[in-house]
Amino acid sequence: MTKNQNIFQKFLDEGKPVGEIVAINRFVLTLRGAQPCNVFSLILFEDGSRGYVQKIDKEFTIVLHLGNKPPKVGTFGVVLSDQLKTKVGTEFIGRVVSVTGEPLDGKGPILNYRSWNIFNKAPDINEREGLSTQIETGVIVVDSLFPIVKGQRMALLGDSKSGKSSLATQMIINQKNTDQIVVYCLIAKRKVDVDQTISWLAQNGGLEKAIVVVATLYDSLATNFLAPYVACSMAEYLWQEENNDVIVVYDDLSAHAQVHREISLLQGVSPGRDSYPGDTFYTHSRLLERAGKLNKNSKCLTAIGIVNVSNGDISAYLPTNIMSITDGQWILDMNLFKNGQRPALNTGLSVTRAGGLGHNSRQKHLVIQTLKILADYQEAKEFSHFGNELSDQSKRALYVGDLIYELLNQAPNRVFSLLEQQLMLNLIVDLDLGANLSINELTQKIKQYGSKILVKDDFEVQLQNLRKDFLSPNSNLNKEGAKT
Numbered sequence: 485m486t487k488n489q490n491i492f493q494k495f496l497d498e499g500k501p502v503g504e505i506v507a508i509n510r511f512v513l514t515l516r517g518a519q520p521c522n523v524f525s526l527i528l529f530e531d532g533s534r535g536y537v538q539k540i541d542k543e544f545t546i547v548l549h550l551g552n553k554p555p556k557v558g559t560f561g562v563v564l565s566d567q568l569k570t571k572v573g574t575e576f577i578g579r580v581v582s583v584t585g586e587p588l589d590g591k592g593p594i595l596n597y598r599s600w601n602i603f604n605k606a607p608d609i610n611e612r613e614g615l616s617t618q619i620e621t622g623v624i625v626v627d628s629l630f631p632i633v634k635g636q637r638m639a640l641l642g643d644s645k646s647g648k649s650s651l652a653t654q655m656i657i658n659q660k661n662t663d664q665i666v667v668y669c670l671i672a673k674r675k676v677d678v679d680q681t682i683s684w685l686a687q688n689g690g691l692e693k694a695i696v697v698v699a700t701l702y703d704s705l706a707t708n709f710l711a712p713y714v715a716c717s718m719a720e721y722l723w724q725e726e727n728n729d730v731i732v733v734y735d736d737l738s739a740h741a742q743v744h745r746e747i748s749l750l751q752g753v754s755p756g757r758d759s760y761p762g763d764t765f766y767t768h769s770r771l772l773e774r775a776g777k778l779n780k781n782s783k784c785l786t787a788i789g790i791v792n793v794s795n796g797d798i799s800a801y802l803p804t805n806i807m808s809i810t811d812g813q814w815i816l817d818m819n820l821f822k823n824g825q826r827p828a829l830n831t832g833l834s835v836t837r838a839g840g841l842g843h844n845s846r847q848k849h850l851v852i853q854t855l856k857i858l859a860d861y862q863e864a865k866e867f868s869h870f871g872n873e874l875s876d877q878s879k880r881a882l883y884v885g886d887l888i889y890e891l892l893n894q895a896p897n898r899v900f901s902l903l904e905q906q907l908m909l910n911l912i913v914d915l916d917l918g919a920n921l922s923i924n925e926l927t928q929k930i931k932q933y934g935s936k937i938l939v940k941d942d943f944e945v946q947l948q949n950l951r952k953d954f955l956s957p958n959s960n961l962n963k964e965g966a967k968t
Contacts, residue, residue: 488532492562495528501563503527503545508557511549511704512538512750515561518545524603526564529555535706536568539751546751548706550584570714572721573597577665580682580696583707583714588698589682600721602713606773613779618842619731619786622658622899623651625829625892628909629851630814631839634664634729635777635784638836639806641791641798642816642828648790651816651827652733653681654896655788657690659731665722666694667732669715672708672739675700688897695719708743716774716787723785724778732775736790737768741802758801769809798833812836825893831858846943850906853913854888861885880917887912890923898927903943904934911950919955926954 496502503518513535518527525537527547533555539546547561555561571585575596580589587594615635621627632638642648656666668685670678678698685691695718699711712734719732734740741764748761756762768789775787791806796818798807807813814834821828840848860881868874868882891908894900900908908930915921933946 488528489530491564492528492530492532495562495564503561505529505555505557505559505561506544508554509750511554511706512747513547513549513554513561515545515547516543518547518561518563521545521563522566524568525566526568527561528564529561530559531555534564535561536710538747548709548747550704550706550710552702552704568602568710569599570602570717571597572600572718574722574726576695576718577693577722578691578695580691580698583697583699583703583711585714598721600717602710602717603770604717604720604774606770607776607778611778611780613777613782615777615784615838615841617784618839618902619655619664620658620662620902621655622901623654623827624894624900624905624908625827625831626651626655626814627902628847628905629831629854630812630829630834630836631842632786632788632812632836633839633842634786635775636812636836636838637772637775637787637789637810638839639789639791639803639810639813640816641793641803641806641813643793643796643818646816646818646821647827648792648816649677649681649735650896651814651829652735652788652790653684653690654827654899656685656694656731656733657688658899659694660689660692662693664693664729664731665719666690667697667715667719667722667730668694669697669699669712669732669734671699671711671734671736672701672743673698673735675702705743705747709740709747712737712740712771716771719785720774723783724781727781727783729784729786731786731788733788734771734790736792737806738790738792738802741768760801764802765805765809768806772806772809811838825889826895829892831855832862847906850909850913854909857881857884857913858888861888876917880915883917884912884915887915887921887923891927900927900930901934903937904930906943907933907947907950910947911954914951915955921954 501518501521503515505513506516507514521537523537527535533551535547535549537545538548575594579587581587615633617634619632619634640648656668659666697715699708715732719730722728723730744767745760753761772787775785777784789806791803793803812835815830816828817830864878864881908926933950937943937946
């Protein structure tokens with residue numbers, strides 16, 4: 485007998501509930517018996533495969549099979565546990581694993597681990613604490629204009645191939661220099677995309693403090709459905725038991741919703757809007773609401789949900805669902821992406837409802853100044869198409885707006901500290917019309933100014949030095965390429 489067969493026989497001898505498969509619809513198994521049991525109870529079948537209880541009727545138990553090949557009709561299954569659990573632990577940090585916790589990176593088995601419930605409820609209000617600390621992503625447009633704080637739930641929306649995963653990995657890589665751990669969940673991805681993502685993270689040090697949970701298109705629908713809950717549980721354990729600040733990234737929740745829709749349709753659930761079942765909102769809310777800040781250890785679980793938006797329609801059913809659950813959204817614009825803006829974040833539609841809690845008064849004032857200039861820039865740009873003569877105010881908006889967008893155009897391998905970002909933005913928003921400034925020179929030399937800021941007063945000193953060195957008539961900086 486195999487190991488799983490021995491386990492099956494052991495639980496059978498202990499008198500655990502047993503059921504027989506009487507019908508199969510792909511991976512949806514109908515068992516006669518297997519009661520009493522709970523929803524999400526774990527079932528072990530005679531052939532060693534597993535599944536979990538999804539629905540309980542008077543006579544039958546509906547089980548979702550977790551393997552790629554379901555057992556045959558007549559196979560018996562025994563209830564292993566009342567709750568579906570996953571492997572968790574600090575040993576998973578730096579590893580790439582499957583939804584079942586098995587290593588996929590060739591670095592050997594993970595021996596020391598604990599078990600944790602996959603479907604835990606969110607912490608109660610009285611267990612939570614107010615949010616206050618900003619997460620430093622290294623991305624200027626995010627940190628300076630639409631920040632995220634520890635414990636926040638944020639949505640990242642955009643059309644297919646608009647740079648959503650690239651922005652997410654850029655944020656993950658920047659956490660290697662912080663005390664935060666990242667759990668990155670890949671849902672229903674092609675193997676080539678998984679390999680490219682993991683390779684990019686490994687090359688840039690992003691795996692040092694990360695756990696990557698992988699569910700590919702070749703895995704069963706039930707496995708893909710569980711993937712984000714498993715990732716959340718791994719993050720939850722590190723947050724609640726190991727007292728770590730953790731970020732969990734779900735890439736992406738639109739694929740997860742499609743998996744949930746297909747499972748529901750196979751079970752005969754009545755379809756609603758866009759054929760999604762009526763509990764789609766609950767499916768994601770019970771996942772995202774597990775994030776927050778605990779008052780028992782003042783540690784945070786931050787959730788970032790990526791959503792694919794077809795043709796940029798953010799008013800569709802699924803995007804509006806996710807936006808109503810989260811505390812803000814970054815929206816990527818395909819037109820900006822095609823024009824070469826990286827990341828292609830739409831500053832007019834994006835918003836952060838909790839991120840401002842991590843900004844001081846100077847940063848908040850800078851955000852207001854910058855967003856006003858960008859709004860004036862768009863207005864002046866549209867007006868200029870008519871060929872009319874522009875006022876000096878409109879000319880300045882066009883000039884300064886161009887410089888800001890040039891600064892926000894950031895390569896994935898380039899990151900800037902919060903102080904460096906503030907110095908550069910402060911310099912640009914205060915420019916007069918006709919001033920000469922090279923963004924390329926500025927980004928290359930900004931670190932020597934940011935590194936000198938040790939106390940609050942040093943910021944103003946270094947900002948004055950920056951203005952003097954970059955805007956002085958005697959400056960030896962290259963000005964040929966500067967816009968006038």
